[in-house]
Amino acid sequence: MKYVNGYVCTICHRQFPADFTGMTCSHCGESGILDVTYDYQSMRQEVTRDYFRNHTDYSIWRYLPLLSVKENRTNDSLRVGWTPLYRSRQIGPQLGHPHLYFKDDGQNPTQSLKDRASLIAVCKAIEAGNPVVACASTGNAASSLAGNAARMGLQSVIFVPKRAPKGKLAQLKAFGSTLVVVDGDYKDAFRLSKEAIEAFGYYNRNAAINPHLVEGKKTVALEIAEQLDFEVPDWVVVSVGDGCTIGGVYKGFYDLFQLGIITKIPRILGVQSTGCDPFVEAFEHHEALRETEENTIADSIAVGIPRNPIKAMNAVCNSLGAFIAVEDREILSGIATLGKSEGIFAEPAAAASFAGYLKAFSTGILQATDRVVVIVTGNGLKDTKNALAAFEEQRLVKPNLEDLQKYLSETER
Ligand SMILES: *Cc1c(COP(=O)(O)O)cnc(C)c1O
Ligand SMILES: [Zn+2]
Numbered sequence: 545m546k547y548v549n550g551y552v553c554t555i556c557h558r559q560f561p562a563d564f565t566g567m568t569c570s571h572c573g574e575s576g577i578l579d580v581t582y583d584y585q586s587m588r589q590e591v592t593r594d595y596f597r598n599h600t601d602y603s604i605w606r607y608l609p610l611l612s613v614k615e616n617r618t619n620d621s622l623r624v625g626w627t628p629l630y631r632s633r634q635i636g637p638q639l640g641h642p643h644l645y646f647k648d649d650g651q652n653p654t655q656s657l658k659d660r661a662s663l664i665a666v667c668k669a670i671e672a673g674n675p676v677v678a679c680a681s682t683g684n685a686a687s688s689l690a691g692n693a694a695r696m697g698l699q700s701v702i703f704v705p706k707r708a709p710k711g712k713l714a715q716l717k718a719f720g721s722t723l724v725v726v727d728g729d730y731k732d733a734f735r736l737s738k739e740a741i742e743a744f745g746y747y748n749r750n751a752a753i754n755p756h757l758v759e760g761k762k763t764v765a766l767e768i769a770e771q772l773d774f775e776v777p778d779w780v781v782v783s784v785g786d787g788c789t790i791g792g793v794y795k796g797f798y799d800l801f802q803l804g805i806i807t808k809i810p811r812i813l814g815v816q817s818t819g820c821d822p823f824v825e826a827f828e829h830h831e832a833l834r835e836t837e838e839n840t841i842a843d844s845i846a847v848g849i850p851r852n853p854i855k856a857m858n859a860v861c862n863s864l865g866a867f868i869a870v871e872d873r874e875i876l877s878g879i880a881t882l883g884k885s886e887g888i889f890a891e892p893a894a895a896a897s898f899a900g901y902l903k904a905f906s907t908g909i910l911q912a913t914d915r916v917v918v919i920v921t922g923n924g925l926k927d928t929k930n931a932l933a934a935f936e937e938q939r940l941v942k943p944n945l946e947d948l949q950k951y952l953s954e955t956e957r
Contacts, residue, residue: 547587548612549581549582550581553571554577554579554855555575555576577752577854580756584799602626603623603624604624607766610759610766611760613671617696627650627767630645630646634886635886639912641905645777646917650888650891656684656891656923657761660792661749662691664759665757666698668747669747670696670698672747674745676745676747677693678747681702681703681704682785686702686712687712687715694721700721701724709929709930710928713725729838731848734851752786761791766796768796774800779810779916781897781898781904781917782897782919783814784814784823785846790814794859795855809863810917812860815901816868816869817872818869820839820842820848823850823856824867824868824869826853841876842872843927844893870899870900875899876895877934878895879930882895894920894922897921901916901918
């Protein structure tokens, strides 16, 4: 917080002071999403490569000077962040792509990248003296908010669409949130949450609206830079729904670039499903985003009206990146390949970024000489129904060696 010098509106570029308490621009209203700004000049004195090399807290809290929260809550919070970055052992070598990495963010405490944002939201709610946090979510924002709120002693009220996968609903129940399953899609859940937040005064964790959440999400980029010893990759690949995650990825690298810690910002590849691809459409046709259907198995990126369009577009355009879409069947085969070849189990939205990587590599957007990091945003255990859809039905084996041998020869690869 000490280096936060204010907020800037992503639409009209008006600035607001650091003690501004609104969530969006007072001139542009609700779509006037704010970006937190920092005094990099002062931050440079503290935050250097050596600052990171000497830091012993391997969690999101090692980035406290680059965050917009007041204090370090290492002992109170779940352990969020510092997820592994794996160099590919099978897929990259088989494709002739030597520098391929996977950032497995499914290893966060509630098994998705959303923990990075939700922990920050809980801290901001505590700072604001508000004991109840709320959000609408396709699933992961919800389960992460519920888990992090439970740990920090806050109540959570969660609005999810009725299609939310069972694994995520089970997490919400286990974490004791007040669960509102809305008879409708994500758009309906979002609208109802907004009305409830206004009516009942809950702390608002709705991703785009709250500018602090992208600050939490940017820590994934800070980690990637550190884990590659500040030799930043040429490309980072990430799946896109509302657009907050990709905005965060850009912001993290932007911060390090402003601090002179890295020498370039990677190009960012945003991946959507062909069943719900408003960013891809807008990017390809150079036009404004249009509402689309939410027709994909990748529930976490089934967002027909993205809430953070400007930060997401800026991330791709400023980094000279691209948006592409993949089919649901490519997502399913991505789950299988990533699991079998690397030992990483991804939920559909997370496998989407891997499927997008494969498509971009085969179409020449990514070159064999590029260093590429694919972010795996959530764990496959959250949605076992769709994971199983990637495979053949399991046949039962009779309890004798003969049938076992028959079965093994059938399944031989
Ligand atoms: C939320 C989410 C995304 C996309 O993030 P947005 O900020 O909505 O663009 C991707 N993958 C997973 C697993 C998610 O939960
Ligand atoms: Zn504005």
